[in-house]
Amino acid sequence: MKSIRILQGRAVPLELSDVDTDQIIPSDWLKRVERTGFGRGLFSEWRDSPEFVLNQEQYQGATILLAGPRFGTGSSREHAVWALMDYGFDAIIAPSFGDIFKNNSSKQGLVIVELPNADVEELSKLVKANPALQITVDVERRTVEVAELSWERSFPLDAMTRERLLNGWDDIGITLRRDAEITTYEKTSHSPTLNGIFDASGHSAR
Amino acid sequence: MTKQTLYEKIWDDHVIATPEGESTIIYIDLHLVHEVTSPQAFDGLRLNNRKVRRPDRTLATADHNVPSDPLSTPVNDPISRRQLEALDENCAEFGITLFPRGHENQGIVHVIGPELGVTKPGMTIVCGDSHTSTHGAFASLAFGIGTSEVEHVLATQTLPQQKAQTMSVTIDGIVGPGVTAKDIVLKIVNTLGTGGGAGYVIEYRGEAIRALSMEGRMTVCNMSIEAGARAGLIGADETTIEYLRGRAGVPDGAEFEKLAEYWRTLRTDDDATFDKEVVIKASEIVPFVTWGTNPAQVIALDGVVPSPDDYQDADSKNATARSLEYMGLTPGTPMKEVQVDVVFIGSCTNSRIEDLRSAAVVAQGNKVASTVRALVVPGSHRVKKQAEAEGLDQIFLDAGFEWREPSCSMCLGMNPDQLTPGQRSASTSNRNFEGRQGRGGRTHLVSPGVAAASAIKGRFATPDEVTL
């Protein structure tokens, strides 16, 4: 995971509530064997329509998604997070989120910004009026800012998630900080390994 | 010293660190890998430039997607083929021993670990598959994990874990003739309910459990997850040690005896206490069959299809009515009058040599009913070879059963062996969920002996009906 201090970019207003994980990435996409390439499946039920906000010219290249309440409810599929990140989003701003989705996001480095409904609506309005508006999400200060309009709000971010994002630690990275302890444990472990049981082609003596 | 349960002993032995306010980090001794839940984990390693920390503690086999057709038949389903190819490539790239389709050691992941002797007492074992609890029969702590955790173990050989609560399930007394390990575990799941084991690691105890072979103990531990438990385990004893003696993955002579000495300590101390204790009378266990769409919906084969009116609360009434409708069953019908279309003998619950022997005894000299398709799918190539050496394949073939290649096969609808909508199966697998064996399929879980007898009668039947 990359370390994330400050994100800056344009936003796209989705303006829909209760966007569940099936809508973010439909289940036929779960059959893939890769962890990349899910961006093409993002919101795939809606992507065919030229009207769909993601297809509109002025929002191409946006890196922040503005959504309605209860974004990412539904199944535990991490694919939803992979799809959003693979498409190019690095932060989602919404009034509330599905629990597991939020948890999965923090593990992958997708920044979750919870703001009151009125603030999200206001931000959407500002973005619609000026799609080129630059929005800054500051993980360190826990703020969302539109500098040119002197618009700034704070958002909640627990210490652990903030630490993860700032240092670029994913779950594995956090465990690997204990590499020395793992190595020490391994030296004293009496549990047999597979060494010497199978040859290069998986055959064994018995 | 305080008295400890087996789970607590294994847990303590694997703690690396208990960081303030976070989960305990435990070491994983053995990581088993298959094609379905691993591809994204390997891709995650690549994305982050990480290696597999301990290829010498990682073992892979192809099972879920592998067709049970003759090995000359290609894998036609494109998704299955891609997952199998991805496993080949990933194991080659990361230096992991793999048993691909057709390999002499290939088989269902939970069958091969024990039979190769790589599953050993005292170990922590994980796999991206919920039935990893099977390995608990060897006094090891074994549980299923998700794909992110698979990646975590590949990269670190550890997992952040919360310590579970302990539960003992004691079978009091010995079971009667004709009662199998499958019947014991169906009774356990029925008693606990599908959520009754949530948050617990179950230890199975009592005379009836001690009397089981390792195959039988694996059948019991396998279905721990159907009661919602994190894992199930059984203390080590001479049965455990004798099963492992001479297997590919264990040493010989003095070295083996030294290991065995340690294994004998892997049992719950006398007077240790569990967070919860459940006792089931062995005398209440008879040949069982599931009638509904979850593995706790169990009745005696001699019983009749239950009715929603048997239940007091509205929830159970509704659930029963829904299950009956999906299963196409009428309350009050004797189970032994219900016709079956397909019989499946296989899966990580019941596809070991002893399971095949118990089905072959029933099949011998009989004929599968003309209305029934009956499949026997050995759990591994080694099981298949052993069965063929004993002539079991010929007994099955003569009786009209299909003798197939090792695979998860009809346990789940991920390979070509599937039920068609409305078809009813007697299956030795572990899940009777809606659509589990194919869309619209109706699954009844039974023991291998009952499955074989039902194939012959064309309806649910007990072995004594055809072997007298």
Ligand code: SF4
């Ligand atoms: S046999 Fe069935 S339960 Fe066992 S590993 Fe295969 S699919 Fe899972």
